[in-house]
Each structure stands twice: as C-alpha cells, then as structure tokens.
Amino acid sequence: MRTSQQSGRPEPDGAREPTRSEGVRTHALAATRTDTPPPLDHPEPPEPRADQFGGQDDRLGGRGDQPEDHSHQLGDHSNQLGGRGDQLEHHSDRLDGHGEQPEHHSDRLDGHSEQLGGRGEQLRGRGGRFGGRDKAVRAGVTEPPWTRNDALVAAGACAINLLSYVFVDDPGGRGGASVAGFLLIALGGAPLLARRTCPVAVLATTLALDSAASLALHLPTHFGAVLIVALYSVARARPGRVTALATVATVALTLLCQRTGGIPPWQAALSAVLSPVIVVGAALAVGRWQREVDANRRLLADRAVADERRRIARELHDIVAHHITTMQLMAGGARANLARPEVARDALVTLEASGRLALGEMRQLLDVLRADDEPRDAPSRPQPDVDDLERLVSESQQAGLESELSVRGERRPLPPTVGLTVFRIAQEALTNARRYAGPARATVCLTYRQDRVTIEVRDDGGGAPPMEAGTPRPGGYGLIGMGERVALHGGTLSAGPLPEGGFAVVAEVPVTQDETAEAAVQREGALR
Numbered sequence: 001m002r003t004s005q006q007s008g009r010p011e012p013d014g015a016r017e018p019t020r021s022e023g024v025r026t027h028a029l030a031a032t033r034t035d036t037p038p039p040l041d042h043p044e045p046p047e048p049r050a051d052q053f054g055g056q057d058d059r060l061g062g063r064g065d066q067p068e069d070h071s072h073q074l075g076d077h078s079n080q081l082g083g084r085g086d087q088l089e090h091h092s093d094r095l096d097g098h099g100e101q102p103e104h105h106s107d108r109l110d111g112h113s114e115q116l117g118g119r120g121e122q123l124r125g126r127g128g129r130f131g132g133r134d135k136a137v138r139a140g141v142t143e144p145p146w147t148r149n150d151a152l153v154a155a156g157a158c159a160i161n162l163l164s165y166v167f168v169d170d171p172g173g174r175g176g177a178s179v180a181g182f183l184l185i186a187l188g189g190a191p192l193l194a195r196r197t198c199p200v201a202v203l204a205t206t207l208a209l210d211s212a213a214s215l216a217l218h219l220p221t222h223f224g225a226v227l228i229v230a231l232y233s234v235a236r237a238r239p240g241r242v243t244a245l246a247t248v249a250t251v252a253l254t255l256l257c258q259r260t261g262g263i264p265p266w267q268a269a270l271s272a273v274l275s276p277v278i279v280v281g282a283a284l285a286v287g288r289w290q291r292e293v294d295a296n297r298r299l300l301a302d303r304a305v306a307d308e309r310r311r312i313a314r315e316l317h318d319i320v321a322h323h324i325t326t327m328q329l330m331a332g333g334a335r336a337n338l339a340r341p342e343v344a345r346d347a348l349v350t351l352e353a354s355g356r357l358a359l360g361e362m363r364q365l366l367d368v369l370r371a372d373d374e375p376r377d378a379p380s381r382p383q384p385d386v387d388d389l390e391r392l393v394s395e396s397q398q399a400g401l402e403s404e405l406s407v408r409g410e411r412r413p414l415p416p417t418v419g420l421t422v423f424r425i426a427q428e429a430l431t432n433a434r435r436y437a438g439p440a441r442a443t444v445c446l447t448y449r450q451d452r453v454t455i456e457v458r459d460d461g462g463g464a465p466p467m468e469a470g471t472p473r474p475g476g477y478g479l480i481g482m483g484e485r486v487a488l489h490g491g492t493l494s495a496g497p498l499p500e501g502g503f504a505v506v507a508e509v510p511v512t513q514d515e516t517a518e519a520a521v522q523r524e525g526a527l528r
Contacts, residue, residue: 150193153229158189160225184213188226192233199233203246206230207253214256227254228279235283243280250276314424314481316362323358325431326399327351333400350398385419386446386453389426393444396430401459402441403430409448415515421485422446422455422509425493428478429457429505437461437503452491452510460502482507 162185188209191202206226231250235243251273330351337343384392389405396403414422426444433442440461447454479495482505486493491509498504 147196150195153195154189154192157192157225157229158186161185161189164224181213184209192226192229195230195233196237199230199237200242200246203227203230203234203250207249211253211256224275228275231276231279232283235280236287239284239287243284247276247280310484314484317478317481319358319361323354323361325434326354326395327358329399329434330354350395354395354399383416383420384423384427385416386414386422387419388423389444389446392423392427392430396434396442399434401430401434401437403444404442405444405446407446407448411448414453414511415518418453418489418509418511418515421489422453422507424485425455425482425505425507426457428482432478432505433457433459433461433503440502451512452508454506454508456504456506458498458502458504460500 162182188206191205195202210227227250231246234246238246254276255269330347334344334347334351337347393403393405430442430444433440437459438461440459442457442459445454445456445458447456482495483493486507486509489509491507493505493507495505496503
C-alpha cells in the first residue's frame, strides 16, 4: 500500500498500471509531456502488477531501494523526470503493448484497419486491369526484347516486300530478281524484332540497308513496308523532334534512292513525301487515341476504387454507429440504475448482445473483403434484409426508444442489394432517433408497391437543434450514406423535420418485376 500525494488516501501497489486504452493515451501524450510528472492516483485501479511496474518506478525515480515511496520520490525528482524524456517515452511504449488481454479487441481492430488499408491498394491494382497489365507488375518483370507480335509484323513486312520485289518490274531493267535481292530484303525485316525497345536504331538500320542496296549494290530492292513499320514505331515511341527528324531523313533517302531507278521526279517526290507523312500522322493519331483510352481506363479504375471505399465506409458507419449508440445508451442506463440490480442487469445484457452483434457484422464484412480472390471462402451468412426489420425494431425498443413496425402491401422477395439498402436506411434512421430525438416514439413503415418499395421512419421527438435548410445533422455521414445507397438503385430519399415536430426519413427504391422474380428464384435455391 502507498499514499496518493493529491488525495492522501491509500491506494494499492501497482495502481498506476494502465489498461490497454490508457496505454494508447500515454503513448499519444509522450510527445507533449512537461517537466511536471502526471498525477499518480487512478480512479479505478486495475489488476495489480506491482512486481513488474515497481521496478519501472524504481528507474523513473532513480531510487530502487524503496519501491513503496515512489510517489514521494517522483515528486522530489521532477527535474530528473523532465530530463529523462526518452526513458518515459520508452516506458510508455512498453505499457502500450504490455500484457495480452483477450477481453480488449483494440489490437484486432488495428489489424483489421491495416487489412482495410491494404485492401484499398489491392482494389487499386485490380482497377488497373481495366487498362491492361499493372505497371508495378511490368516494372518488376523484365520484358523480352521482342514478342510474338513483333515477329509476325516483321514476317508480314518481309512478305510484302518480297512480293513487290518479284511481281513489280524493275523500272531500270538492270537487275531483276536475284538471290542477293532476296537475302537483302529478308535481312531488312529482321531489325523490326527490336522496334519496341529501340525504334530509332531500327529505322536507322533499315534506311542504311535500303540506301546500300540502291546506291552501292544497284539492286532494285523494295523496303517500303519495312520502312513504314519502322517509321510508325518511331512516331509512336518518340513523338516530337525525334519523329520530325526521322521523317525528314526518310523522305530524303527515299527520294535519293528512287532517283536512281528512273522514276519521274514528280512521282518520286509524291511517293517519298506523302507516304512518310501519312504514316507519321496515323501514328500520332493512334497515339493520341491510345492515351485518351488509357486515361479513361484509369479514370474508371479510380472510380471503381472510390466506389468500393465509399461502400466500405457506409457499411462500417452503419454497423459501428448503430451498435455503439445502443451500447452507449445501455451503459448509461445501467449506471443510472445501479440501485435497481434487475434493471441494470437487463441493460448490461442488451449491451453485451449489441457488442456481440457488432463484432459479428464486422467480422462478416472483413471476411467478405478478404475473400474476394477466393469466393469459396466467403461467409455463408446472408446480409441483413427486410426480414431483419423486426429484430432491428426490437433492439431499438430495448435501447429505450419506443418503436413499432408496420408492413403494407403484398410482401414479396426483394433483391439482396435492395433488401440490404432498406435495412440500413431503417437502421440509420432509428440510430439518429435514439441520439437526437430524446424521449420519443418511432414508427417504421415498409410499403410494397408494384414497381418500388418504400421505407419510412418517423419520430415525434424534439429532433436535432435547429439548422439551416439543407444542412445535415452533426457528422452528416449517416444521411450522406443513405443518399448514396438509394442513388445506386435510382431511387429517391427525403429527410427533414416535420411541421408538427419530429423527424422523418422516407426512401423509395425501384424494384422491377424481373428483379423480383430473380430474387424469388434465389430464395428458393437457398432454401433447398
């Protein structure tokens, strides 16, 4: 036993051992500590661990021989504590992670948060599939210098040149078809295998072979198809100054080679100028189109990631807000009725059940997120739907809000997404009523119509404090989430205060006959 400096009351040894949540606060406050040590007394002493934390108090106070007077020593050595910030921060870190307490789930929630963060990165990588292979994957794998498509393109260009060489008469009548010409044309197509990795070198090699064949060997060769492919590759890979220089060089050498063949000047000039210009223009147009397509694909991928994040945020908000609100109200009711054990016990039972449901729904949501690569591992438990509205209203009554459920129209199966939307809207509306309406009565009305389903939640309480028109309630995420859910189905949502007092949320979700029939078939299959 030791005596607190502030209250003078005896407190048990090890009373300063923090719980897990207090350890987190200690770690957060380590960077803002002052020279004055924190108070040593604790409102609720946790389980004693004096044997271990006494040793830490010895090091903090600097006097390990008298562990029972650490509070006095800490008060006398405040300057020493101020100069030993690193040790205090180190001890705070140790207190943070000390002990395994199964009843606390903060460590598990931290792990789930990391999984959710990693899930966003996986979604982004999958979104990249809209635009082809992921760049990160391509950066980590060395691509071959040529592919099968490059080989096919090279073979096709060589075939076209060979056919032109055989069946087109030599204007000069000097060589005709020869073995040297065949070999030179075949070799002229080989550089196209590297047109993706080094297009400029491929074009330079092709121009050199064409010039050598025409000027030095005086062979009536035909490199037209190979030149077109090489120039196209340069224009796609290096648009700008390099492409302009390559076009000028191609036109000049083509004119020079064709002049030796006796072709009329106007025909040679027209062919030498128009062909490269058309090829470069086509390459630039295709490149611009490809860039626009890639940008649209990236935009679609980003939108898919954003939609998935919003969906996860909506589910987490609805699960946490609903159950945490219930637990908060039940804890307050139990504290207010400590003199009435039966009432307090019922409140604690409801609190425990709500916490269990919250953890179950959180696990289910996280299991669904983890199992998207392996659908067989997805949980078999169905998502909530309109059949769970009775349970939802019962939980609301147990939480202290008088609630009732009414169903109008002929009940029929709804698509799972529509049923989940209706359930979440009712859940969020009842949660807001418990938080803001005060002593009130809430009614949940589910109406089946021919082409839509309507969910309406009204309360007659005081509602939230007066706000300007269009301003959401504090936080605003609940109403935003409800609006997003309804908008996904093309429905409408209206929420606002009533003239006679209270608050109303009305959502209409379209449901076609085909969707109803499909939902009925799915339900029959599930029952089998």
